């Protein structure tokens with residue numbers, strides 16, 4: 334299956350991000366905990382060198398908790414601070430404040446030595462589309478915080494959300510693009526719903542998903558659909574179509590309907606919690 338991506342305004346966004354990064358101390362990078370590698374663009378490492386780094390593994394509610402732990406240790410071993418969160422239900426959010434202060438310890442210490450007191454840490458949120466940036470900003474900032482802007486030394490019109498006396502957040506997140514060097518990246522992004530479904534072949538996608546679940550999560554399909562598991566993904570789709578009564582008008586099995594159902598239930602977490610790539614697969618960052 335071929336995946337394509339047309340990042341029309343990518344250059345502009347990148348330039349904007351370069352400007353914004355000059356204003357901040359800390360980059361808060363969101364990744365999708367189900368595909369922590371494929372949902373990040375390592376270009377941010379170059380763009381944000383010399384800045385403190387925090388990776389938020391978002392949508393942890395949909396990911397495999399054990400594998401999230403492995404990824405978290407992996408990122409920490411590379412020098413990032415890491416917090417696992419579910420921005421939608423606010424799980425894990427409490428740990429963020431402390432981790433931000435920890436990640437910016439050097440900057441705070443530097444300020445103190447120079448006699449600068451109470452200068453808040455400035456942060457910006459970055460990530461590829463659909464990873465949960467807006468949800469996170471809304472949840473994290475909450476309603477209580479105030480917006481500040483047009484401060485001396487700050488580009489006119491920049492809006493900062495003052496979270497508390499210690500932290501300010503740039504109100505618009507930076508958008509990164511996925512890196513499509515490997516077809517597996519495209520496949521995984523498609524599976525979690527980060528590529529528009531109109532450009533996808535849903536039937537093929539469902540078969541790829543079934544193959545992954547059969548090999549990595551034996552027993553899950555049996556549990557969810559009450560079907561015997563076989564290694565043959567097409568056969569699995571057929572069994573699921575039959576079990577869920579996915580049929581066309583002529584009462585024939587409707588594979589496309591079953592494919593859409595399998596994908597939908599996977600994305601929404603009904604089938605279970607899954608992480609479909611690991612650092613050990615040679616896809617480290």
Ligand code: G4P
Pocket residue numbers: 391392393394395418419420421422460461462463464465466467468469
């Ligand atoms: P973005 O700014 O990075 O593009 O992402 P955005 O916040 O718009 O979030 C994209 C989708 O991911 C939204 O769902 C949002 O609710 C969902 N989401 C964000 N964080 C989490 C999380 O931690 N767990 C889960 N399960 N979902 C999360 P949507 O279907 O586009 O909208 P809606 O369902 O909220 O209406």
